[in-house]
Amino acid sequence: MAELRLIGMKFVADGMLGKLTRWLRLAGHDVIYIGDLGVPANEQxxxxxxxxxxxxxxxxxxxxxxxxxxxxTGSKSIFIRSNDVVGQLVEVSKRCGRKIMIRPENSRCPMCNGAIERADKKEIEGKVPGTVFDAHREFWLCSTCGKIYWQGKHWKTILDMASRYDRMVK
Incomplete structure (x- = not known):
């Protein structure tokens, strides 16, 4: 399991923090991203x-x-200085006083922020390429947008990111 998780926190992120938003969602946090809302720039x-x-x-x-x-106005706010997503995760972690961890069973959909639930493999058949279906036992399904997730080649990227985060947060 990859370290990168502050479970259950609620954030709202500005338009420059799309990558950070996706990583925090993977870590199980409820993140509203202004870029997803279609709000005119002058109102954001x-x-x-x-x-x-x-x-x-x-x-x-x-x-x-x-x-x-x-x-x-009394809002809790974290000013993010880093341009690198790992550095941004470290900043959030330090300001919130908690380590961030990614666990598929606690993740939210990085695309829409919906809850992700483990899916029965039979339920996924025909909805992913046959090679993916045959190669994997575990699948997760977004309850909001229907996107299907599995620990494919991108999982190495997640583990690498978690390793970089662990080195920086200490």
Missing amino acids: DNILISRANGEKRILLTCDVDLHRRARK
């Missing part, structure tokens, strides 16, 4: 602050002015 800051306050979410932003505005 107000929406981010409103969602952070109204839903008790932590705002994640690369914009120092937005961070300051959010703090003035």
Whole structure:
């Protein structure tokens, strides 16, 4: 199992943090990404602050002015300095005081933020390529968008990212 998990935290992320959003979702966090909402650029800051306050979410932003505005309204906000997603994960982890870990059974869909549940292999048959179906025993299904996940070649990337994170967070 890959380390990268702060289970159950709720965030709202600005438009510059799409990769961080996906990784936090994989780690089981409920992350609203402004880029998914179709909000006009001139309204995004107000929406981010409103969602952070109204839903008790932590705002994640690369914009120092937005961070300051959010703090003035009483929002919890983390100003992200790193441009590298692993560095960003380390920043969030340190500011929240928890280690991040990825476990497929606790992940959220990185695309839509929906809950991911283990799927019965019979339920997946015909919905993934035959070679994938034959090569894997475990599958997960997003309850919102229907996307199917398995520990394929990308799993090595996840493990490599987790290893980099572990080295940096210590």
